[in-house]
Structure formats: C-alpha cells, structure tokens
Amino acid sequence: MPQPASKLPLGADLRALAIAGVAGQSLSAGRRPLIRGVADDRVQALLAAAGFDGTFVAEASAPAATPGDDEFADLLALLREELALPDESGNCLCHAIATAAMGENHLWQDMGLPDRGALSELVRANFPGLAARNIGDMKWKKFFYRQLCERAGVPICKAPHCAECCDRALCFGPEEG
Numbered sequence: 001m002p003q004p005a006s007k008l009p010l011g012a013d014l015r016a017l018a019i020a021g022v023a024g025q026s027l028s029a030g031r032r033p034l035i036r037g038v039a040d041d042r043v044q045a046l047l048a049a050a051g052f053d054g055t056f057v058a059e060a061s062a063p064a065a066t067p068g069d070d071e072f073a074d075l076l077a078l079l080r081e082e083l084a085l086p087d088e089s090g091n092c093l094c095h096a097i098a099t100a101a102m103g104e105n106h107l108w109q110d111m112g113l114p115d116r117g118a119l120s121e122l123v124r125a126n127f128p129g130l131a132a133r134n135i136g137d138m139k140w141k142k143f144f145y146r147q148l149c150e151r152a153g154v155p156i157c158k159a160p161h162c163a164e165c166c167d168r169a170l171c172f173g174p175e176e177g
C-alpha cells in the first residue's frame with residue numbers, strides 16, 4: 001500500500017514539494033492518476049530524483065488522464081505558456097497545479113502546501129510573468145480563472161474594477177484553513 005508524502009525531506013525544492021503535495025492529496029483521496037496527464041511512474045521518478053524516498057506507485061504506471069469537461073486543459077495551457085523553465089519537472093508542476101485547482105478547497109490546501117505563502121513563492125519562482133500580473137495579491141485560484149476569462153474574452157466579474165466589486169472579499173480575502 002503506497003503512503004502519501006506525509007513526511008517531506010527538509011530543504012526539499014519547493015517545486016518538488018508541490019508535486020509531492022498534490023500526489024499525496026490524490027493518494028489520500030484514492031484518485032488515479034495522482035497528477036492528471038502524467039503517468040504515476042514519472043511522478044515517482046521526479047520525486048525520487050528530488051530526494052523523496054516514499055513510494056507512490058503501487059503497481060504499474062497509471063494511464064494519463066483523459067480530457068474532462070472542466071477547466072483543466074485551459075488552465076494547463078496557461079500555466080505551460082507562463083512556465084519559466086519548461087523542463088520535465090516544470091511540466092509536471094503545471095499538471096499538478098491544474099489538477100489541484102479542480103479541487104474544492106483553497107489551492108494551497110489542495111496542493112498539500114503548508115500555507116498560501118508557500119504557493120505564492122512557488123508561483124513567483126516558476127511563473128514570474130503571472131506573479132507580476134497579480135498585483136493585488138488575489139487568491140491564486142481566482143486569479144488563474146480570471147486570466148482564463150480574460151483570454152477567452154468572457155466577462156465573469158460583476159464590476160469592471162475590483163475596487164468597486166461586491167465580490168472583492170471573495171477574491172482577495174484571507175485563505176486560512
């Protein structure tokens with residue numbers, strides 16, 4: 001029986017920490033593949049290379065996820081465009097964030113990160129262009145969705161400017177547990 005990444009090695013790279021966090025959340029919830037669009041054995045290999053010694057893969061590698069009817073593919077495309085270093089772990093990180101963003105909780109929670117600050121640091125380090133555009137420190141999941149709507153030319157916001165919007169607390173409020 002594989003175990004979730006409950007004990008993360010000290011000094012682990014934040015990118016690997018995030019991938020491990022999403023994989024651990026999926027493992028706990030019994031979801032496969034652990035990260036949508038990435039075979040479980042690749043996740044395992046990336047984490048092993050980053051110094052994680054837990055076992056995530058119970059049997060053979062899982063098939064890549066098939067496209068769903070949610071925003072996963074659009075968000076993945078946005079993240080991949082904005083990724084500063086497009087190597088395999090960066091690509092896996094994009095899949096991991098898009099996977100977690102389909103969850104119900106705050107994004108940092110569904111990524112298994114310790115707090116929102118860690119998620120902000122992760123985005124700044126790996127998606128600097130996106131981070132620079134989030135000038136008001138909007139909640140990250142809200143911000144990503146707003147980016148998708150802007151790209152598609154779909155107005156979802158109730159006001160042209162956040163300062164005048166009745167949903168401001170929803171988009172910018174605190175994100176504690």
Ligand code: SF4
Nearest residue numbers: 157162165167168171
């Ligand atoms: S505060 Fe209002 S205008 Fe700003 S992103 Fe949220 S919904 Fe849109």
